[in-house]
Amino acid sequence: MTMERIQLAHGSGGKLSHDLVNQVMWPAFANPILGEMHDGARFSINGAGLAFTTDSYVVKPLFFPGGNIGKLAVCGTVNDLAMTGAVPLYLSAAFVLEEGFPLVDLKRIVDSMAETASRAGVQIVTGDTKVVEKGAVDGIYINTAGVGQIRENVNVSGCQARPGQDIILSGTLGEHSIAVMSERHGLVLPETIVSDCAPLNGLVEQILSRVPQTAVLRDPTRGGLATALNEIAEQSQVGIMLEETSIPVQAAVRATCDILGFDPLYLANEGKMLLFVEPEYSSQILEIMHGHPYGRQACVIGSVIGQRPGQVGLSTAIGGVRLLDMLTGAQLPRIC
């Protein structure tokens, strides 16, 4: 932490974000529940297992192909709960509004939140609204928190990865990131590129009710697939080996990455998940995913290995192998 000020990269979900949490937040808040470093906290009250999570949403633009900040705020929190293996139940919604923000936009955002919550089967049961002076925020920021109930007989966690397990990805990478930045740099995207923003709890429900042996669930949001897998490799102290050619990416997403010098493996997703399971259950899980609208293109992208604990390797199209690191800083458009 030699830099004296917060930079944008501290919020990008990569290494600097981790440093910030480890060096500033963790020393102040340290406790065993936080120490699990899961997408949501898990604890029990009077014998009932609960999951609890919170997230703030500051996306720009507020409306993008395939969604808006409101839909994102509901999906993100529902998914964080779902990834702990819990059944999401209740959400809160807190709004920070900029003076002068159009009411019609707020209405659109709120309606979209209500629709997404209803689709996900959760209720928004408490909330808060603050208005700040013009310029103090960029239109609207939303915070949601959520509570869910932990399923019995299920133990999914980033610490449960074991050598031999298959790694399943529920679909193509990067659409959310690319859709959100579509208006920048004069790029015009085809209609196939819309944000993948979606509540995944229904799909998780189907999977966990039939394959409770599922070991790890994780949604590769900020920092992308590479960062999510590095976190799991670290938490479980295992190695991970991916097959580059098995990782699904739409051609237009790949092209946008080629133009701007991005890597799809580091792009944020808002409706995709990673799942680790013993290989004998893989075909059953793939069958469930393929029958669900949010998992049609699911596939096995790699496996857990005993060597190289804490690291992720990628077997390339031409047969080479290389390290797949965590995101460092934010991805910036580059020409080099």
Place this chain on the structure above:
Amino acid sequence: MCLAVPGKIVDKQDMLATVDISGVTRKVSLMLLPEAQAGDFVLIHAGFAIQRLDEAEAKKTLELFKELEKYAELDA
């Protein structure tokens, strides 16, 4: 130093072309490649078309790779 992507010119208005890069479209300047025409594949760098793709040469390279691939199969 020099990331560049190939794209196909789908429209040309004076020195400004619309290029299609695997379904993504973008306006690029033709100031550095004024003779490029609609239908050409061009190499794009920093918002400019900087070279035309020679399709015959591209085909030759591809065919060579396919040819060599067969030898690799024999070796194995």
Place this chain on the structure above:
Amino acid sequence: MQSLTPEEQRRTAGFFTTEISHRVKRPLRLMEVCGTHTVAIFKAGIRQLLPAGVELVSGPGCPVCVTPNEYLDTAIAYSRQPNVILTTFGDMLRVPGSSSSLLVEKAAGADIRIVYSPLESLDIARDYPDKQVIFLAVGFETTAPTAAATVLTAARADLKNFSVLSSHKLVPPALQALLDRPGVRVDGFLLPGHVSAVIGVEPYRFLQRNFGIPAVIAGFDPLDILQSVYMLVRQLEDGAAKLENQYSRIVPAAGNPAACKLLEQVYQPADTVWRGLGMIPSSGLVLRPGYSAFDSRSKLPVVVEPASEPKGCRCGEILQGSIKPTACPLFGRSCTPDHPVGSCMVSVEGTCAAWHKYGAGRWQL
């Protein structure tokens, strides 16, 4: 090659690597000049596929890496001026100068904007007529013509509030300077495909004529690179020193004459300092006197802090291919991609960053 199936790609790669292994009789040092090649090589895992005797070393072909601190310090000094908007490729943002970086200045409030094309700077200049818009013009022969075209467009539009801080560099003079140094050993060159798309084949002829070194102009696909290494190995096996063109689909012998002409109209060669290599005669580009109204340095004089290079950093030797990143005492310790000390660590395509990010290119189980 998008038209090859993954299986075909793997087998073609297998052909090249097997042939290379069979034909290499002595340890070889092959230099990829271009930073985009460096990244492609690491990303595809090519270093691991090659026999141990074939060492790929990176040359001075990452523009961010060879840009001296003095340039960054100047850019930073401009960014601190209240009436300036700095436009830059994303590549330059994280590069440390003597005591700061553009990213730090941006966090402190400087108006710094990332552009994908230099032309975007002109739109910004039109939108903010009260501000001075300065474009950080870095890059080699591939990028320099895009800056030249932008200056020309600004001149035609009579834009008064746009200028470039130019640090463009030329590849052939740097290769010449590198080979003139005592103790530098390179057995063959992978030449930069996209620089060559602009300048063509002939400017590299001196490699063969003056130094007797084989060279291949290479494309950027993993199979392009493997084929180019194979072509170099074949030449070395035959004792040849030819200049070959693997990337013929993009590089015609004459390059891009229109781009070269435009470049010459706006820029002229000048002596310039390369980080790690020092002053190299006629290896840089400065605006011709007729375009001085678009030259930030002459138009907007600024006080710049005295430049200091980071202590203990061995980027200079790394840029000449004379040591590996692991030989630098800072590598992986005080110098990492999230806290870079030297320029080779900060640029995505810097040698040190690639070694760090991709696990030295050899990630064996």
